[in-house]
Amino acid sequence: MIEINGTRLWKSLMEMAEIGATDKGGSRRLALTDLDRQGRDLFQSWCKEIGCSVSIDEMGNIFARREGRNPNLPPVQAGSHLDTQPTGGKFDGVYGVLGALEVLRTLHDHNYSTESPLEAICWTNEEGARFSPAMIGSGVWAGIFDLEFGHTRADPEGMTIREELERIGYLGARPCRQTDVKAYYEIHIEQGPVLEAESKTVGIVTGGQGCNWYHLRLHGMASHAGTTPMAYRRDALHGAARIVSELREEVLQQENALVTVGTLNLQHDSINTIPGEVFFTIDMRHPVPAVLSGLDQNLRNLVEKVCREEKLEPEINLIWEAPTVTFDQECVGNVRDAAKSLGYSCQEIVSGAGHDACQMSHVVPTGMIFIPCKDGVSHNEIESAEPEHITSGANVLLHAMLKSAN
Numbered sequence: 001m002i003e004i005n006g007t008r009l010w011k012s013l014m015e016m017a018e019i020g021a022t023d024k025g026g027s028r029r030l031a032l033t034d035l036d037r038q039g040r041d042l043f044q045s046w047c048k049e050i051g052c053s054v055s056i057d058e059m060g061n062i063f064a065r066r067e068g069r070n071p072n073l074p075p076v077q078a079g080s081h082l083d084t085q086p087t088g089g090k091f092d093g094v095y096g097v098l099g100a101l102e103v104l105r106t107l108h109d110h111n112y113s114t115e116s117p118l119e120a121i122c123w124t125n126e127e128g129a130r131f132s133p134a135m136i137g138s139g140v141w142a143g144i145f146d147l148e149f150g151h152t153r154a155d156p157e158g159m160t161i162r163e164e165l166e167r168i169g170y171l172g173a174r175p176c177r178q179t180d181v182k183a184y185y186e187i188h189i190e191q192g193p194v195l196e197a198e199s200k201t202v203g204i205v206t207g208g209q210g211c212n213w214y215h216l217r218l219h220g221m222a223s224h225a226g227t228t229p230m231a232y233r234r235d236a237l238h239g240a241a242r243i244v245s246e247l248r249e250e251v252l253q254q255e256n257a258l259v260t261v262g263t264l265n266l267q268h269d270s271i272n273t274i275p276g277e278v279f280f281t282i283d284m285r286h287p288v289p290a291v292l293s294g295l296d297q298n299l300r301n302l303v304e305k306v307c308r309e310e311k312l313e314p315e316i317n318l319i320w321e322a323p324t325v326t327f328d329q330e331c332v333g334n335v336r337d338a339a340k341s342l343g344y345s346c347q348e349i350v351s352g353a354g355h356d357a358c359q360m361s362h363v364v365p366t367g368m369i370f371i372p373c374k375d376g377v378s379h380n381e382i383e384s385a386e387p388e389h390i391t392s393g394a395n396v397l398l399h400a401m402l403k404s405a406n
């Protein structure tokens with residue numbers, strides 16, 4: 001079986017990581033900065049070296065194309081992003097872009113021609129660290145956001161995506177909208193601990209979990225800590241504490257469910273005043289839509305019960321909902337077949353994070369491949385992956401793409 005050149009892929013990852021290298025061994029390449037431009041330029045030059053044609057769309061997404069025997073067929077694509085978190089690692093996103101490039105390089109080495117054209121893609125502003133929301137380049141392409149929305153997103157200094165695309169020379173002419181695509185694949189580090197803990201080389205990603213964000217506010221009564229007997233209190237913090245802990249117990253009963261209370265604010269915030277009002281947030285996730293809506297109902301019932309018992313008035317707002325993502329059966333099958341025929345240990349896994357592949361999956365048959373990362377750490381300068389796993393994941397990508405392209 002034809003295999004990718006792992007040494008070359010690793011060397012390219014390390015070379016890309018030098019652009020915006022940080023003291024602690026990571027990278028800082030925020031979207032559409034001068035450093036991002038340098039990373040994009042390097043990627044483009046590598047693509048052109050192997051004879052790919054490169055086009056840039058109105059959102060600055062880069063498409064490097066290796067022609068197929070039948071140029072009229074829709075392309076098989078693979079990609080990810082080169083932008084990083086402010087203190088990001090060397091692999092998040094970059095691996096997916098340079099892995100796709102390595103597939104094209106390998107086919108070039110072997111003079112191998114595919115029936116369908118192949119494309120390696122770098123999507124703009126996946127991280128959402130400089131411009132919110134995340135995954136915006138792939139999101140506009142997939143029709144989840146319109147172009148005007150994409151162009152007018154601004155960073156904290158007020159610079160818009162369109163202005164910054166123009167400034168760094170990446171405002172392309174190619175329309176940023178969905179075209180006919182045979183299949184889209186993305187390789188990525190897992191960004192979680194599962195594959196490493198299970199000693200697996202490859203994760204066959206079946207989809208992404210759904211996520212609900214809530215704002216909760218409990219209204220009680222602020223009163224004197226010394227003069228209000230316990231039975232007379234309407235303590236909003238006590239209500240919130242019960243919800244936080246009872247919700248956790250409930251979620252623990254449900255396999256694969258996740259709940260996080262990441263924010264909690266007291267309105268009065270005083271050592272000798274009973275908290276009269278508390279605000280907190282809930283992030284709740286599950287890969288199965290029906291289970292997630294069951295958890296939503298349980299949360300609402302719990303809040304109502306606790307507030308009745310504690311004599312509080314609740315306000316609960318679902319402020320954001322990300323739907324669950326199910327990847328294409330055939331693409332998932334191609335990833336599984338590739339991993340098995342290459343002899344890699346593998347298991348099915350659901351993505352905990354959002355990826356460009358999640359946006360693509362709404363309009364294009366999509367599959368994803370994970371590899372382990374050290375201690376499951378990501379969005380951190382110490383993010384690390386084994387060269388052996390980097391090679392394995394790219395080999396799976398190669399063979400999944402070939403399956404779709406021939």
Ligand SMILES: [Zn+2]
Pocket residue numbers: 081092093126188355
């Ligand atoms: Zn990423």
